Amino acid sequence: MRLTNTALLALVASPAAAWKHASEANIRKALTDNERTLVAFVEPSLEPCKRLDIEWTQAAKEATDAAVLSIDCTQDTKLCAELDVASYPAIRLFHRDSSRGVQRYRGVREAPDLLAFLRRAARPVPSTVDEKNFTTLLKDDFVVFVARYGKTSNDDETLPARFEQLASTYADRYTFAVSTDLTTSPSVTCYRSHGELVRTAAELDASTTALNAFIETCAAPLVVDLTRRNELHHMGTGKSLVHYLYSSASERRTYIKEVQKLAQTYGEYLQFTTVNLREYGDDMLKALGLQKSAAQKKGPLLAVQNPSNGDVFPFPAAGINNGDGPPAAAVVEKFLLDIIQGAVPPWMPGAGDGHDEL
Numbered sequence: 615m616r617l618t619n620t621a622l623l624a625l626v627a628s629p630a631a632a633w634k635h636a637s638e639a640n641i642r643k644a645l646t647d648n649e650r651t652l653v654a655f656v657e658p659s660l661e662p663c664k665r666l667d668i669e670w671t672q673a674a675k676e677a678t679d680a681a682v683l684s685i686d687c688t689q690d691t692k693l694c695a696e697l698d699v700a701s702y703p704a705i706r707l708f709h710r711d712s713s714r715g716v717q718r719y720r721g722v723r724e725a726p727d728l729l730a731f732l733r734r735a736a737r738p739v740p741s742t743v744d745e746k747n748f749t750t751l752l753k754d755d756f757v758v759f760v761a762r763y764g765k766t767s768n769d770d771e772t773l774p775a776r777f778e779q780l781a782s783t784y785a786d787r788y789t790f791a792v793s794t795d796l797t798t799s800p801s802v803t804c805y806r807s808h809g810e811l812v813r814t815a816a817e818l819d820a821s822t823t824a825l826n827a828f829i830e831t832c833a834a835p836l837v838v839d840l841t842r843r844n845e846l847h848h849m850g851t852g853k854s855l856v857h858y859l860y861s862s863a864s865e866r867r868t869y870i871k872e873v874q875k876l877a878q879t880y881g882e883y884l885q886f887t888t889v890n891l892r893e894y895g896d897d898m899l900k901a902l903g904l905q906k907s908a909a910q911k912k913g914p915l916l917a918v919q920n921p922s923n924g925d926v927f928p929f930p931a932a933g934i935n936n937g938d939g940p941p942a943a944a945v946v947e948k949f950l951l952d953i954i955q956g957a958v959p960p961w962m963p964g965a966g967d968g969h970d971e972l
């Protein structure tokens with residue numbers, strides 16, 4: 615649902631849609647008027663601030679759990695200085711309840727992530743659920759942990775304390791809930807859009823490390839955004855990489871939703887990645903043999919790369935013409951199977967830019 619809205623918004627909003635910043639006085643008033651106020655401190659000329667614009671405007675439109683405002687720190691310098699804002703954009707959530715203070719936002723700067731963060735902040739940590747209503751939380755967040763404690767206290771004496779400790783540490787990133795229905799086999803379950811993972815209390819032994827590792831495993835994205843910083847890491851895992859080059863945040867979200875199941879199914883051998891065409895595109899188009907596709911605007915900018923032997927398989931430029939949207943999961947899967955079955959030869963950098971003969 616949210617994705618559809620985003621895709622529509624991306625179509626109707628002009629790329630230059632400029633956000634409206636609040637004055638310092640308005641921000642101060644919002645802080646006292648609202649239970650929660652999310653503020654973006656921006657320096658409009660900076661690239662990361664420009665990128666936030668459309669996403670922020672959308673989040674502000676859809677948010678129901680907080681006031682959402684931005685301030686231009688080059689115009690209204692006083693408040694930014696007072697709050698020690700040093701890098702832009704800085705996103706902070708102000709709770710009127712002073713015991714909860716100010717939270718810094720460290721997540722992805724996109725509307726769905728900002729909105730999930732606000733829904734989390736509106737709930738107690740951890741939330742209370744029962745076996746009927748815990749599913750309502752799954753609609754609100756990408757990753758939800760539900761603890762089910764034992765009927766007898768000697769089952770898992772330390773689990774509640776450890777779970778609640780972690781819940782407060784990670785409260786800004788994931789949703790945590792405790793079920794009021796006690797069980798004979800205590801557990802923590804992690805719910806994600808592509809399936810759930812369960813760990814029993816016995817597996818989550820008395821150390822906090824096991825629980826921490828579980829949170830990391832479960833929250834790890836199936837599709838990673840490749841950057842110059844994490845590129846070496848992903849090249850070295852022994853898996854082949856399935857790259858998709860995107861030009862907008864909403865296009866990336868649509869693609870991820872589409873290939874989520876594939877990334878899960880083939881996760882043992884393949885790492886799905888997305889590559890921001892604007893930041894990283896020229897090098898990648900060249901390295902992956904996709905220049906022709908990009909120039910002709912034909913076919914998805916999709917390629918498989920095997921870092922261990924250097925083989926690269928660009929999606930053929932003449933393969934399909936799917937307009938501007940990302941490819942359907944079935945199209946990606948067929949391409950992967952063709953490669954696995956040897957029906958697609960690796961690209962030869964010297965021999966042209968694509969595989970027209972296919």
Ligand SMILES: *[C@@H]1O[C@H](CO)[C@@H](O)[C@H](O)[C@H]1NC(C)=O
Nearest residue numbers: 741742743744747750751794
């Ligand atoms: C679920 O129901 C319980 C009562 O059984 C209630 O205390 C709790 O707040 C509800 N949680 C949610 C998320 O609606």
